Amino acid sequence: MARTQGSHSDITGPRIRAAALQLFAQHGYAAVSMRQIASAVGVQAGALYNYTPDKQSLLFSLMEGHMTELLAAWRAQDSDNRGDGQDAAGQVMARLEAFTRFHIRFHLERPDAVFIAYMELRNLSEENFVAIEALRREYEDALQSILRDGVRLGVLNVPDPKIATLAVIAMLNGVMTWYRSGGRLSLEEVESIYWDMVRKSVQA
């Protein structure tokens, strides 16, 4: 029968995903065994196959979940930020700043998922890889359209919008390699530092 509320399997599934996420991020997909994941959850390896058909699907599901969440979160926030009664040029800058801060905040809150989404692409099957790449491109397009709008309005100046998009995202992703919460800088300060550099790098 279909599971109803309160079944303990409703908690085991997420626990497996959480354990796999942490272990994949720490040691890498190929270096983590199903037995390690099972042991982290407190279960035997065979039990995992009630929740995933195989190891590869588990990886894909984690990556797809992350990318979907990322896209949904940005779209929710972006639609909120539209039409704040500014002029078009001001609105582009506001959206660019919002994107910068959103990207940093969202990614710093999910270091493990981000790590996996960028490092384990080569461990995906061909079709799974294509699916993840499509989601990534969708996200990049969000930034790219902002940059294009800015160029059209003359408030931004980039040599090549596609490359500028990738360059800005690469720069923002760099924050993941060094930021640790409780360190020298607050999240707000980090956001502002990067926003300053992003703004200047694409400004007219």
Add this chain to the structure above:
Amino acid sequence: MARTQGSHSDITGPRIRAAALQLFAQHGYAAVSMRQIASAVGVQAGALYNYTPDKQSLLFSLMEGHMTELLAAWRAQDSDNRGDGQDAAGQVMARLEAFTRFHIRFHLERPDAVFIAYMELRNLSEENFVAIEALRREYEDALQSILRDGVRLGVLNVPDPKIATLAVIAMLNGVMTWYRSGGRLSLEEVESIYWDMVRKSVQA
């Protein structure tokens, strides 16, 4: 007795390293077996142990070799570029441009080694990790000192030199994720596009 010229082992060693580099970059260290490497060289797995004490040392040797080469290449070029008879401010900008172009060129010529050096850090033993990180920091310090000089002279303005260093390097590293030789843009064009963005992002 020590090997003398012409021993075929003088060619087998490099061939093993080249095969390991390519396979590690493509599939990841953990996913590549000693038998795969041996097979790519045309030899049995046991023979590899005449050239490396174990798999881990092979990985470390590749990473250390790459980082050492990177540092040596930059130092050679940087010392050439000093004292071109410009004023101090102009010299800082020249060095920053040289660093930007050097970084892109050097890394695009060695995509496999770069990939490994950034992705396989977690597969290093503790002591090997520390050694590689020290080399990386040395390289980052090269850029950081340029930025500091620029700030001191008032020609650059960055909120935080350490973070700006990491941000610029992250941005430049992003080129590896999309550039393919023979594509839409020449190496020279790519260098110029990134130099434009780097210059603006740190300018006063």
Add this chain to the structure above:
DNA sequence: GTTTTATCTGAACGTATGTTCAGATACGGT
């Protein structure tokens, strides 16, 4: 041409892998 040395093979070692499945277990619905 014989000895010495460097290199490679081929098999073996113990251990680990992803996955399957029959049987045990514990829960939800009635």
Add this chain to the structure above:
DNA sequence: ACCGTATCTGAACATACGTTCAGATAAAAC
């Protein structure tokens, strides 16, 4: 209290792993 089912165990499967080593082989030294 009982049944039906969702879940877990524990063992097994075939296969792969890193590494070792005795013996074969080929090259270098004299």
